[in-house]
Amino acid sequence: MLTTTSFALAQQSVMVAGDSISAGFQRPSYRQPLLDDLAARGCTVDMVGNQNLNSFSFRNPSSYPGEQFGDFTPASGYDVDHQSWPGITAGEFDRGTSTTAVNVNPISAYVTQFQPNFVLVHLGTNDLSSGVVRGADTETEINSLVSETTGEVRSVVNNIIASHSNPAQLRVLVANVIPFSSDNFTAVQTLASMQASSLLTQSLESMVSNLSNPNVLLVDVERGFDINAMTTDGVHPNAAGERHMADAFRSVLINAGLCKDSSGGDNGEDPGGDESQPEMIEPVAGSELPGSEVTFRWVKNDAKVSDWYLRVGDTPGGNHYADRRFTNSETRSFLVTGLPLDGREIHAELSYKTVGGNWTINRLTYRASDSGPANQVPVAVDDIIGPINAGESIVFNVLENDSDSDGELVRASVTLVSGPSLGSASVDSMGQITYQHDGSRDSVQDSLRYTVTDNDGAVSNIATVSIGPFQTEDTPSQQEDENWENLPIAIGSENNQGGLSMLSNWIDRLIGQMRRINLGILSGF
Structure with missing residues (x-):
């Protein structure tokens, strides 16, 4: 079965506002898979901000001068502008800060300058990290740190809205922050960071709810985020973490109206029938796939194509087996591997962008081979x-x-x-x-x-x-080793600082038995 959807969408501006998790550290950040997803849906966006690099440190630019990672570059068709500063705290982001080399303006200045339609906020990680390093480890200290950080993020959101010329047309998406930890922390700091991160997630969710502003929307990036499997160093997302964050932001963006056509309506169905348009020629729509590895081939016919996008999954729009954008218009095939061999229904989307700027999606359905287990x-x-x-x-x-x-x-x-x-x-x-x-x-x-x-x-x-x-x-002696399990500890209790001190001598062994997180955090990030 084949269906075709074609649409021309009004361009809207998006500002990504955050720290190195948003800018990217030695990876492109969630911005790349997010832009790929939006492009495949015909969402034309103008990414705005006065930054266009990742791995840049405004505190130490000589050591981290910034880069454009891999193929996430303008030359590959990506708009890489953003307004994120690796290492920055929410308070610094709100009020501005400066070093001997770099001046960071308050967020209100950048919103005034660029007037974005959407602002994507992920802030608070560096606030918690620096607070834990300074010694916040009791329940009172951690609660105070979380409260202060939430207040700073609230101020960021309020100042974004206040500095926009048309707040009714602005949508502010606030992430409830991904969890983090670090092997560079002491034992007590590790536990404190985990507790603080969890509390900040809850606090930011309450903050968004209490603002009672329909244009301020929560993005749940915390749910389902696995520090072990989704970070490179315990803080910065790897490819799986970037995909997780992109999916969370994309869902809220689309529900908030990013992908609307120029008349304000939803994407409409194209009547089709133009034989000059690109089409999938192999495998034939509706056929049984020959095995677990299948080469998908297509032709562009007379169309002037600038970009292709192929998804293959178990569900319509799914990307379980393939999720690839091709900025080379001459690309005509892609080998998809890992396909199931159990006869299930397989869905494919071949999207293409014409030189004029419109995206069209060809949706095809196949049947997986039932030749045996993969x-x-x-x-x-x-x-x-x-x-x-x-x-x-x-x-x-x-x-x-x-x-x-x-x-x-x-x-x-x-x-x-x-x-x-x-x-x-x-x-x-x-x-x-x-x-x-x-x-x-x-x-x-x-x-x-x-x-x-x-x-x-x-x-x-x-x-x-x-x-x-x-x-x-x-x-420690064998006798001490045998007695450690009986150590009386009330984590986070102000009345048990001695217990916390003793805990720090043994916690690495405890974490080892719990398959402790193998993480690291980079200084200044």
Whole structure:
């Protein structure tokens, strides 16, 4: 089955306002998948702001001068303008701040200058991080930090509205912030950051509700966000985290009226019938797909096409198996892998943008092959290695408890994804990892993450190897080790500072048993 939708949409301006999570750090940020999604739906947007880089630090521009990441560049057809400052707090964002090299104006100045139709706000992470580093760890201190941060974000929202020339035409989307943590924190700081992040999410949700302004909308980025699977360092989203955030913002943007046509109506159906338009020629619409790997081919006929976008999923508009934008108009095919072999219905969307600026979506339906089960991905299981002596090395085999239900693990395919932070690691052709501790006493435990591939090329999940504790002269005695579980602790209680102090000596072991988060945070971000 094939249906076609064509539409011309009025261009609206969008300002992304935030910190490095919005600007991007060594990745494009959620802005790239968001723009891809909007483009595929025919939403023509003008991204506004006086910044166009990621990985830029206004506090330390000599070390982090900024960049444009990968293909997220104007040359690839992306509008990369934004108004986000890595490392900034909500208060600094609201009132403005300056360093010897960079002057950051109050947000009101940028809204006055650009007059955006939509402002996407994600702020508060740096406020919490800096507060925790300063020592906020009791219940009262954490509540005060969250209250202060919420007030700063509220002031940002109010000043955005106050500085706009037509507030009735403005929509402010406020994110309830993704959770964060850090291996650079002490044990008490780690717990404090988790508690503060959770409380800020709740507080921002209440703030948006209490504003009682229909043009201020909540974006739930926190729900379903997995720090382990969706960040590169515990703070900044990886590709999965960027997709998660983009989906959350896109849904609210569309419901708020971003994708309306020039007359103010919804996208309409095109009567079709023009044989000069692009079309999918392989596989034929309505046919059974030949296997788990299928090459989709199309022709543009006489149309003048500037961009293509292909989605393939289990549901209409789904992207379970393919989600790819092609800015090269000569692209004519794409290999989709990982398709199911159980006979289910498969949906594809081939979208194209004409040189004149209009987007058209061709929607096609197929039937998956029922030739048998698809290759199952291997399973990598977390490991705990230790104890070891500080400053020494250890060799271990991470594949002993990993498995592949329908094939074999390729030992030489073990790949380090991240870490370690307190030493170095290498992998040999047999999948064995050699870890060398650097001798430091910054932490009693280190960690690294890895994947492994099976003989059919499927890549496993990311597994974490916790290494330690590191034995030193002042390593706690066996008797202390046996008694730690009985330690009376009331986390966050002002009346138990001694308990918190004792907790800090043991918490890394506790977190290790809980498969502690393997995260890091960059100074100044």
